[in-house]
Amino acid sequence: AFDILVFCLLASILISPSTRSPAYLKQRLRILRDWRLILLGLLWLDFLLTSTFSMVPVVAWPKFLEVSKVFIGLLFTLLLIDTREKLFYLLVTIALSIALLTLTGGIWALLTGSLNRVYGPPHSHFHDNNHFAVLTAMNIPLLFLWLRQCGDRWIRLFILALIALSVVSALTSWSRGGLIALSVT
Numbered sequence: 001a002f003d004i005l006v007f008c009l010l011a012s013i014l015i016s017p018s019t020r021s022p023a024y025l026k027q028r029l030r031i032l033r034d035w036r037l038i039l040l041g042l043l044w045l046d047f048l049l050t051s052t053f054s055m056v057p058v059v060a061w062p063k064f065l066e067v068s069k070v071f072i073g074l075l076f077t078l079l080l081i082d083t084r085e086k087l088f089y090l091l092v093t094i095a096l097s098i099a100l101l102t103l104t105g106g107i108w109a110l111l112t113g114s115l116n117r118v119y120g121p122p123h124s125h126f127h128d129n130n131h132f133a134v135l136t137a138m139n140i141p142l143l144f145l146w147l148r149q150c151g152d153r154w155i156r157l158f159i160l161a162l163i164a165l166s167v168v169s170a171l172t173s174w175s176r177g178g179l180i181a182l183s184v185t
Contacts, residue, residue, distance in 0.1 A: 037078070044071050088149065095142035099162045101126070102136045106165030109172035118173045133178020136170040140185045 047064055054060035081087050105118040118133075120126030126135050140163055147159045170178045 040071070040074075044068070091142055092146050095139055095146055098135060098139040099143060099166065101132075102139060102166040102169040103162060105132070105136070105169035105172070109168055114172045118169050129173040130175040130177050133170045133173035133175035134181045136166050136173070137178055137181035137185050140166050140182075 044067075047067055051057070051060040051064040077090070081090055101120060105120075109118050117129045119129050120132035120135070126132045143159055143163050143166065147156060147163070150156050150159065167182065170182050
């Protein structure tokens, strides 16, 4: 139900009065004619066909709906992000969202003395310790990007603390894949 509310919010932004001008719509429709988006649409149609004719439709349709939510979110993102500044704010938002998870994992690991594994949030894509460690390692470059662009001293210290807690969180997940991802980052 929460996913639907997010999509309704994004749709209301897209159809607001400021976005109904012909010049704005012409610019957005030009984005939709990109060959990569056409291939993405064909991929979604392939998912639709394979889900329709699958041997176990009870399993296929929930996964198809899950993938379709990602595709809808991607389409809204492509329509809303049109400048370098908006892209930077999107990356900072993604980095902060993941850093919130790594912040709790890193603090928990420090408070418990790293005796137990750090897992991601339950019932999510990142619940497994391996997935969570790789997600944490993937977030560190986004935090470094934000650190390079930020000028405020206190925010820079906060970002450095988030990077340190991300490293702690990835290490205390006890994931070999996370350790490899961390060494590459």
